[in-house]
Amino acid sequence: MTARRVSRQQVRADDESTVSDIRIGTDGRVHVFGTSREILEALAAIGVRGDAVRLRLNGAVAMTGDDHSPSSAPATRTPDNQPS
């Protein structure tokens, strides 16, 4: 491999830490990138069905002791073609 030298210029990125990306396909599937607990609760509250929501809210419940019983049945997908 041929090594190159470049400047160590730092590029600033917008801080996306507080932003979730939600896309809804024309087939009704909901894709969420950056799923916070609040996003899961909102999806459950508006009746988005799916094990993806229920299982993950249950995981959150186990950690926080809160009591949530979201609906279940498939509709939500966590978008996955993120890098490793």
Added chain:
Amino acid sequence: MSSVSTVARAAQAADHDRQCLLCEHRCGVNRSAGELGRCKAGTEARVFRHRVEHGEEPQLVPSHLFYLSGCDLRCAFCIAEEKAFDPRIGTLLDAPFLQQAIVWGRERGARNLQWVGGEPTIHIPAILRALSGCRDTPPIVWKSDFHATPEALELLRGVVDIHVADFKFGNDACAERIAGVPRYVEIVERNLFLARESADLIVRHLLLPGHFECCFLPVARWLAEYLPEIPFSIRDGYLPRWQARHHTDLAAPLPADIGPLARREAAMLGLNVVG
């Protein structure tokens, strides 16, 4: 919980700053002298996003994800797009930043700290340096493309508690065409065996449109033969991003029926499907 001295591991890892053999590109460049290999990373790691997320496998959530910029692969469908590939993007990862972030994550219920990318492997020295300066670190999850060298994985032994391996392609031709990487399958399979020796392991596979026969099935069948007990996470949320539009097979979302089909097939193979 992590069981070795990250200080000692950071010192070992620094060898790769001078002659980088962290991933199977094996560039051998002196990153501390400014030479750049395929990933274009220097010796610093940068975090372009960190937050507590609930979209991971149920046994991991809530998980505090640290997204590091820079990657050794070039997957055409990468959802992080340029942030994954430009290691100059983001906030410098150092011990004070990480310590503060760990406290922040714990306050929000995170049960672990998860390194993601880009690809964390290319930043092992910087990650270990930062971890070695932190107290009370939570369990460490390592989400990786598994294109690491055995030497790199050895640096993680006893540091990482759970490996999450992205087994993306079921054959070398798809890996070469879509991610620009040769010998993909043998490298990932070797690393799965290595990782399993030192930590818990979850294997993830993102279903790609048009790649059920050539990628999903070979991955699932290999796991059924060699690692059937390992949690297998089938992800069906593919959306066309980044350069995917240039690949006719990747330019559309995954059809809705493929996820259930893949789960049925995996169950029939006796796999431990999670997520």
